[in-house]
Structure formats: structure tokens, C-alpha cells
Amino acid sequence: xxxxxxxxxxxxxxxxxxxxxxxxxxxxxxxxxxxxxxxxxxxxxxxxxxxxxxxxxxxxxxxxxxxxxxxxxxxxxxxxxxxxxxxxxxxxxxxxxxxxxxxxxxxxxxxxxxxxxxxxxxxxxxxxxxxxxxxxxxxxxxxxxxxxxxxxxxxxxxxxxxxxxxxxxxxxxxxxxxxxxxxxxxxxxxxxxxxxxxxxxxxxxxxxxxxxxxxxxxxxxxxxxxxxxxxxxxxxxxxxxxxxxxxxxxxxxxxxxxxxxxxxxxxxxxxxxxxxxxxxxxxxxxxxxxxxxxxxxxxxxxxxxxxxxxxxxxxxxxxxxxxxxxxxxxxxxxxxxxxxxxxxxxxxxxxxxxxxxxxxxxxxxxxxxxxxxxxxxxxxxxxxxxxxxxxxxxxxxxxxxxxxxxxxxxxxxxxxxxxxxxxxxxxxxxxxxxxxxxxxxxxxxxxxxxxxxxxxxxxxxxxxxxxxxx
Numbered sequence: 001x002x003x004x005x006x007x008x009x010x011x012x013x014x015x016x017x018x019x020x021x022x023x024x025x026x027x028x029x030x031x032x033x034x035x036x037x038x039x040x041x042x043x044x045x046x047x048x049x050x051x052x053x054x055x056x057x058x059x060x061x062x063x064x065x066x067x068x069x070x071x072x073x074x075x076x077x078x079x080x081x082x083x084x085x086x087x088x089x090x091x092x093x094x095x096x097x098x099x100x101x102x103x104x105x106x107x108x109x110x111x112x113x114x115x116x117x118x119x120x121x122x123x124x125x126x127x128x129x130x131x132x133x134x135x136x137x138x139x140x141x142x143x144x145x146x147x148x149x150x151x152x153x154x155x156x157x158x159x160x161x162x163x164x165x166x167x168x169x170x171x172x173x174x175x176x177x178x179x180x181x182x183x184x185x186x187x188x189x190x191x192x193x194x195x196x197x198x199x200x201x202x203x204x205x206x207x208x209x210x211x212x213x214x215x216x217x218x219x220x221x222x223x224x225x226x227x228x229x230x231x232x233x234x235x236x237x238x239x240x241x242x243x244x245x246x247x248x249x250x251x252x253x254x255x256x257x258x259x260x261x262x263x264x265x266x267x268x269x270x271x272x273x274x275x276x277x278x279x280x281x282x283x284x285x286x287x288x289x290x291x292x293x294x295x296x297x298x299x300x301x302x303x304x305x306x307x308x309x310x311x312x313x314x315x316x317x318x319x320x321x322x323x324x325x326x327x328x329x330x331x332x333x334x335x336x337x338x339x340x341x342x343x344x345x346x347x348x349x350x351x352x353x354x355x356x357x358x359x360x361x362x363x364x365x366x367x368x369x370x371x372x373x374x375x376x377x378x379x380x381x382x383x384x385x386x387x388x389x390x391x392x393x394x395x396x397x398x399x400x401x402x403x404x405x406x407x408x409x410x411x412x413x414x415x416x417x418x419x420x421x422x423x424x425x426x427x428x429x430x431x432x433x434x435x436x437x438x439x440x441x442x443x444x445x446x447x448x449x450x451x452x453x454x455x456x457x458x459x460x461x462x463x464x465x466x467x468x469x470x
Contacts, residue, residue, distance in 0.1 A: 005314075005323030012327035013160055016179065016334065020164025020172040030361045033169035034101050034346040035258045040174050045255050045268035048177035050275045051335040052251055059184060059329050062280060064305040066287030070217040072229030076445065077280050079238020081273050083246065086239065088266045090412055091247040096262040101350045103253035103408075110411035111419040118423060119404060120351035122430075123250050124344060126400040128372070131340045132379030138333040139380070154380045157333060162373040165338040166366050170258060170346075173338045180331030181275075187328025188282050191309070194317050195289045199296060209292040216288075228443040237445035244401035244448050248408045250343040283309075337376070344372040398444050399437050402451015403429035409452065410459040421462035429455030 027033050040048075065073050094106055104123070108116035135154050142153035164172050196202045210216055220230045227233065246252040246269065259265035290308055294301050301308050313325045345368035353368075355361040403426045410417045410425060417425075433451040436442050442450070 002319045004319040008320055008323030009327050016176055017160050017164050020176045021167040023168030023172040026171060027169045027362065029358045030365060033362055033365050036171040036174055038258055038260050040258050042259060042264040042268040044174055044178050045259055046271040047181045048174045048255050049252060049268060049272040051177040051181040052339040053276060054279060058283060060306050060309050062283035063287030063290060063309040066215060066284040067291045067308055068305060070215050071284050072218060072220060073284065074218050074280060075229055075231050075234025076238035077277055079235045080242045080276060082239040083242030084269050084273050086243050087247045088269055092262050092265055094412060095257060100257055102347050103248055103250050104351050107411060111422050115419050115422050116351060118426060119407060120347050122400055122404055123347055126397055127251060127340055127344055128375055128379050130397045131376050132382065134336055135376055135380030154377055158373050158377055161334045161337040162341065165341045166369050170342055173342050176338060177335045180335040183331045184328035187325040190321060191313055191325050192286050195293055198316055199293055206289050206292040209295055210288045215291060225446055226441045226443055228445050233443060233445040237449055240405065240448040240452055241398060241401060244405035248404045250347050251339055254343050254346060341369050341372050345369040398447035399433045401448045402433050403455045405448060405452040406455020409456050416467060417459045417463040418466060420466040421459050424462045425455045425459030428458040
């Protein structure tokens with residue numbers, strides 16, 4: 001425990017909590033609380049999208065991927081770009097027809113109230129489970145710093161994030177995301193420079209060691225249902241995964257809806273991919289540098305590879321600088337947690353409680369935020385033994401994303417399919433994905449492709465037995 005590092009971390013946590021809470025004064029209506037009054041500029045929304053998309057899972061999970069493997073994960077990033085083009089062309093025009101607060105209001109307009117609640121409930125389950133994995137990632141970092149227990153670590157970060165999210169709503173989420181995004185990219189750049197200084201020969205030595213171990217290998221054009229990172233799994237699977245997450249999940253759609261208009265929403269979405277590509281590349285490079293560092297020293301890495309990056313920072317960076325980089329990792333955690341709490345609360349209030357009156361709506365929104373903070377604490381405790389945090393988070397999300405994306409595509413691309421057929425389709429898609437997850441070796445990168453296709457085709461077939469009425 002080094003006091004310069006702890007001082008930096010405590011100052012950061014205090015400053016970001018104060019900064020976020022300041023936005024509480026502008027929260028008067030549900031539009032303010034859940035959409036930031038639709039006043040955020042596109043570039044701030046773009047950084048907020050990236051912040052929510054990556055989180056602590058990226059910061060500690062991506063270096064572990066390249067440490068034990070190669071740059072194959074970048075194939076998934078290509079799918080991220082293709083997905084953004086699909087969302088901009090098909091989803092955004094539908095979302096900006098009239099005023100919406102959640103993604104699932106679109107389902108009500110197209111199908112009816114039952115499918116709205118089913119899709120909203122699916123999101124609540126999905127986000128609670130996936131966020132539980134992210135909470136575990138946070139506890140790994142805090143445990144390294146303080147030697148604190150996981151329960152204490154999870155509770156501390158949740159309480160701080162809850163405070164400013166409760167007060168400032170979506171405005172606080174977006175602007176704290178911007179600040180925290182800039183901080184943790186700066187922290188990653190600092191840590192990259194630090195690990196290169198620890199390796200005699202610097203980048204040239206890293207390049208030589210990595211080339212010998214084939215670490216810079218990116219593309220695998222072979223086709224396999226069981227191999228996670230191939231070109232086709234990355235392009236197709238990554239496209240379906242991101243179309244589902246950014247096009248149907250309230251965590252991301254809420255940010256897109258917070259833009260003043262469709263044009264700025266589209267600009268934010270496309271610009272976010274540039275930052276994502278840079279960010280994933282940076283953390284993969286850090287992982288390769290750590291591989292060279294351990295190889296040259298003939299040292300054993302941590303038993304849990306997800307700890308390798310935060311452990312290096314804490315053990316090898318100068319006092320004060322290590323605290324800044326750890327604060328950057330906590331920034332990623334807090335920005336994602338705040339977004340999750342606000343999106344879970346918005347779906348609960350808008351899609352289920354539907355309050356009348358601005359004052360009552362705002363009060364329910366804040367109570368729902370507290371409720372979901374308690375739920376995430378519980379899920380985080382259960383999620384501690386689910387394996388690699390990055391891949392666990394993505395695979396959990398992918399099970400549910402398929403049925404969500406499939407029913408949204410039925411709503412946007414068909415006219416014959418009615419609400420009953422859509423509900424059958426969602427149920428069939430989810431049942432298939434549970435079977436695939438627990439009874440087959442199929443890689444998680446294919447989950448959304450299979451789930452969405454099964455849901456879509458089942459919906460079309462079911463529409464002949466239960467056609468749309470009215």
C-alpha cells in the first residue's frame with residue numbers, strides 16, 4: 001500500500017463523484033434524467049458509447065487475450081464497423097420517428113404491449129448478468145490495490161457510482177464517461193510506455209519476441225463453428241453481436257436517443273468505431289509487451305491472467321503514476337456501472353411502471369436506480385467463478401442478444417409477423433441458445449448469428465399460424 005498511489009486514487013474517486021453529482025440540479029423531468037434533455041453533442045455521445053462498450057473487461061481482459069494468444073480479436077472489431085453501418089441505415093430512422101425513451105417502445109409501436117414487456121425483461125436479465133461479470137472485474141483491481149475482500153471492493157465502487165448516477169441521471173453518465181474515457185486512454189498510454197522501459201531493447205525486443213511467438217497474427221480465414229476468433233466469426237459474429245448490443249439494448253440505444261437528432265446520433269455511432277479500433281489495438285499491444293516482459297525474465301504470470309495488467313501496474317510503475325493508471329481502470333468501471341444503472345432504471349420505469357407526473361416519475365427513477373445497484377451487488381457476488389471476465393461477459397450477453405435482435409429485425413423488416421408469432425419466435429430463439437451454450441462446443445462469436453436467425457425464421461413461420469391482426 002503506497003500513499004502517493006492511494007492519494008491519487010482517492011482524489012480521483014472524490015473528484016469524479018463530485019463532478020457527476022453536480023448535474024443533479026438540471027434533473028426536472030424523465031427526459032432530463034434518462035435522455036440528458038437531448039442536448040449532448042455527438043462527440044460526447046461517441047466517447048460515452050465507447051466507454052460503455054468496453055469497460056473494465058476491455059482494460060484487464062484484452063491484454064490477457066494477446067498475452068496468451070495473438071491479435072485475432074481484431075477480427076471481431078471489423079464486425080463492429082459493419083454493425084454500425086447496419087444500425088445507422090435500419091435502426092436509427094425508426095428510433096427517431098417520434099420521441100422514445102427506451103428501445104422497447106419501438107416494439108410496442110410495432111407489435112404491442114406484451115412484446116414490449118418481454119423484450120424489456122430480456123434486457124433487464126441480460127444487463128444484470130453481464131454487469132455482474134463487470135463488477136467482478138472491478139473487484140479484481142481493487143483487491144490488488146487494497147488487499148480488500150471482494151465484497152468490500154464491489155460495495156465501495158457501487159456506492160460511489162450510485163451516488164452521482166442517482167443525482168445526475170443521463171447527463172452525469174455522459175459527461176463522466178467523457179472524462180473517464182480520456183483518463184483511461186491516457187492511463188493505457190502511460191502503462192505502455194512504462195512496460196517498454198522495463199524491457200531492455202524496448203519495442204524492438206518486443207517485436208522480436210512477439211514475431212517469434214506469432215503474436216501479431218490477425219487473420220484466420222478458415223471457417224469453424226468452434227473456433228472463437230476467425231475472420232468469418234469476427235466479421236459476421238461481431239456484426240450480429242454489435243447490431244444486437246447497439247441496436248436493441250437500452251444501455252446503448254439510450255445514448256443514441258440522447259442525441260438532438262438522427263444525424264448527430266449517426267455521427268456519434270460511426271465515430272465511436274474509430275476510438276474502439278484504436279483502443280482494442282492499444283490494449284492488445286500492451287498484452288504482447290507483457291508477454292515479452294515475462295518471457296525475458298523467465299517469470300510465471302499470475303494464475304488468473306485477467307490480473308496480469310493491473311498487477312504489473314501496481315508492482316512496476318512509479319508511485320503516483322501507478323495510482324493514476326489504476327484510477328483510469330476504475331474510471332472505466334464506474335462509467336459502465338453508471339450507464340448500466342441508468343439504463344436499467346429507465347427500462348424499469350418507462351416500460352413497466354409508466355408513472356404519471358414529472359415529480360413522481362423522477363422519484364421512481366431514482367428509487368429504481370438504487371434497486372438495481374443492490375441487484376448488481378448480488379449478481380457480482382455470484383459471478384466470481386465464471387471464468388475469464390471478458391469472454392464470460394460477452395458469452396452471457398450473446399445468449400440473450402440473439403432473440404432480442406431477431407425480434408427487432410422481425411419488427412423492422414417484416415409486416416406480416418404479429419405479436420403472438422414474435423413471442424413464439426423469441427422463446428424458440430432463447431431455448432435454442434441455452435441448448436447451444438450448455439450442450440455444444442460452438443464458439444460464443446456465433447451465438448448471436450444463430451439466435452437471431454432462428455428467432456427471425458421462427459417468427460416468419462409462426463406468422464402463418466398466427467398472422468398479424470389489424
